[in-house]
Amino acid sequence: MPCFRPSQCPWTACPSRNLPSTFQYQKRGFYRTSKNRRIQRFWCKSCRRSFSSQSFKFNYRLRYPRLHLDFWPFLISKVTLRQSARMLKVDRRTLAARLWRMGEHAREFHRQRCREASALLKSGGVFQLDELETYETDRRLQPLTVSVLIHRYRYFVIHAAVGTLPCRGSLAPHLRKKKVEREKVFGKRRSESRKIVTETFQALKDLLSKDDCPVVQSDGKKTYPRIMKSVFGQHGFEHRVEPSKGPRNRNHPLFPINHTLAQMRDNISRLVRRNWGVSKRRQWLVPHLWLWILWRNYLRPIVAEGNPPTPGELVGASTGRLTAEDVFRWRIFSSRDLQ
Numbered sequence: 213m214p215c216f217r218p219s220q221c222p223w224t225a226c227p228s229r230n231l232p233s234t235f236q237y238q239k240r241g242f243y244r245t246s247k248n249r250r251i252q253r254f255w256c257k258s259c260r261r262s263f264s265s266q267s268f269k270f271n272y273r274l275r276y277p278r279l280h281l282d283f284w285p286f287l288i289s290k291v292t293l294r295q296s297a298r299m300l301k302v303d304r305r306t307l308a309a310r311l312w313r314m315g316e317h318a319r320e321f322h323r324q325r326c327r328e329a330s331a332l333l334k335s336g337g338v339f340q341l342d343e344l345e346t347y348e349t350d351r352r353l354q355p356l357t358v359s360v361l362i363h364r365y366r367y368f369v370i371h372a373a374v375g376t377l378p379c380r381g382s383l384a385p386h387l388r389k390k391k392v393e394r395e396k397v398f399g400k401r402r403s404e405s406r407k408i409v410t411e412t413f414q415a416l417k418d419l420l421s422k423d424d425c426p427v428v429q430s431d432g433k434k435t436y437p438r439i440m441k442s443v444f445g446q447h448g449f450e451h452r453v454e455p456s457k458g459p460r461n462r463n464h465p466l467f468p469i470n471h472t473l474a475q476m477r478d479n480i481s482r483l484v485r486r487n488w489g490v491s492k493r494r495q496w497l498v499p500h501l502w503l504w505i506l507w508r509n510y511l512r513p514i515v516a517e518g519n520p521p522t523p524g525e526l527v528g529a530s531t532g533r534l535t536a537e538d539v540f541r542w543r544i545f546s547s548r549d550l551q
């Protein structure tokens with residue numbers, strides 16, 4: 213087994229993080245774990261703090277070091293957080309904290325892999341965008357929209373974002389009363405569709421070079437052309453509006469994105485229509501979505517049968533089919549690191 217070499221200091225406040233030179237450290241012996249495993253200790257020459265190879269593990273200082281691996285299959289199999297907690301025999305709040313940590317990790321993992329794949333992503337530059345409607349707590353009073361952008365041919369999910377939608381019209385009297393009460397506390401609920409679609413296109417733009425002119429297929433929603441102009445510039449994109457009517461089968465031009473959204477509804481408990489597993493607050497939908505994207509891009513083959521490559525392999529973001537153990541082995545260091 214190759215010996216572990218730290219590429220940077222795990223302490224975020226360390227001055228070595230901002231130095232262009234290579235990371236300077238010393239080896240400082242070993243310690244043994246309760247399972248009698250030898251762990252290498254290191255010493256940072258910049259901040260003079262010690263650390264070990266364990267400091268770089270995803271489960272560093274976690275009380276249940278394998279909980280995320282046990283939780284993982286439930287997350288993508290339409291099992292709710294509460295039911296998962298019952299089955300794993302842990303407190304719901306413990307599991308929620310793990311969901312949050314895993315979601316942050318999934319987003320950073322995807323971001324890093326996308327950067328590596330950017331050259332290949334642009335070579336087949338046709339993308340599809342659509343929005344999926346769901347809700348938090350109340351279907352009529354608190355609807356949500358989720359924008360999703362994928363690579364048309366590779367089924368690679370580039371980005372997803374969650375935003376609010378205004379209350380639905382023609383409410384029953386008791387819901388109208390509730391709406392007025394909610395508005396007194398939280399203010400009027402507005403559409404964030406434009407904001408999240410802009411964020412989604414921006415995520416695509418960040419992957420492309422200046423000369424790239426992406427082709428984007430979508431339905432005929434009137435706000436999309438203006439948003440695309442603001443992100444890509446007047447002539448920096450080609451927009452193909454596809455009719456959203458007609459049979460939604462494999463021959464439909466928007467089949468890849470329709471199929472992706474259908475898969476999300478089938479895999480993510482929070483998105484199943486009219487069920488108890490819906491998100492109580494939209495903040496929790498976000499990490500769950502990132503975990504699903506991780507699964508869709510890097511763990512699940514492009515089609516379920518046989519042994520075809522994953523979307524991540526097809527765009528060059530990964531070299532093989534990954535497992536949950538691969539993905540959650542190492543911490544990903546970002547600006548929001550834990551101290």
Ligand SMILES: [Zn+2]
Nearest residue numbers: 221226256259
């Ligand atoms: Zn240091």
